[in-house]
Structures are given as C-alpha cells and as structure tokens.
Amino acid sequence: MKQVLVRELIGESLREERVAQSRTLREVSKAARVSLGYLSEVERGQKEASSELLASICSALDLPLSVVLNVVSEKMSMYERVTPLPTVRAVPQAAAA
Known part of the structure; x- marks a missing residue:
C-alpha cells in the first residue's frame, strides 16, 4: 500500500476547491500573496505549507481552514481503512495469572 502524506492530501484538497471555483x-496566488510556483508545489504535495500559508490560501479561496482539515482528515481515514487493523485479543484473567 502506498503511504499517503498529509501534504499531498492538503494539496489535493486545495486544488479541488480552486478548480471547483x-x-x-x-x-x-495573487489573492493569497504567495508565488504561483510555490502554490503549484503546495497543490502537487511537493511543499509542506506552514499554517500561516494555509490560512492565506484558504482566505483567498474564501474557505475556512477547518473545512480543508476536515476533508483531509476524511481522506486520510479512507487510506487508513484500506489496511486491515491488527486483531487485538484480550487475555482472559485466568490465563494471565
């Protein structure tokens, strides 16, 4: 299974919103006061954006940062569900003694 990075999911979510608009x-990039190249790298998941930069991009998109983080959280949980969780079995008290 491919390991997914948070910065990739953030970039993907920002790009989806920008394209939807x-x-x-x-x-x-002009509205967020960030270089076009840097914004492109953030959207492609190549750069890790600071919280200040994310807030600026979200403001430029008129999108609450909390919404982006919730979307990213949902996407991450989908990736995590692909891998079966290990089964944890409780040891009976009699066997533990």
Whole structure:
C-alpha cells in the first residue's frame, strides 16, 4: 500500500476547491500573496505549507481552514481503512495469572 502524506492530501484538497471555483493558480496566488510556483508545489504535495500559508490560501479561496482539515482528515481515514487493523485479543484473567 502506498503511504499517503498529509501534504499531498492538503494539496489535493486545495486544488479541488480552486478548480471547483473555476479559478486559476495565478488568481489564487495573487489573492493569497504567495508565488504561483510555490502554490503549484503546495497543490502537487511537493511543499509542506506552514499554517500561516494555509490560512492565506484558504482566505483567498474564501474557505475556512477547518473545512480543508476536515476533508483531509476524511481522506486520510479512507487510506487508513484500506489496511486491515491488527486483531487485538484480550487475555482472559485466568490465563494471565
């Protein structure tokens, strides 16, 4: 199973929202006051954005940061569910003694 990184899910979620708004990288980078190249790298999951930068990008998208983090959390939980969790068995008290 491929290991998924939080920065990749954040970037994916930001890009999905930008595209849903029919906005260009240039428009959002200008509004967020971040270079177009850097925003592109964040969206592709190549750069780890600081909380300040994420807040600025979310503001430019008129999207609460909490919404992005919730989406990322949901996506991460889907990846984690793919791998079966190990079975944990309680040891009976009589056997433990």
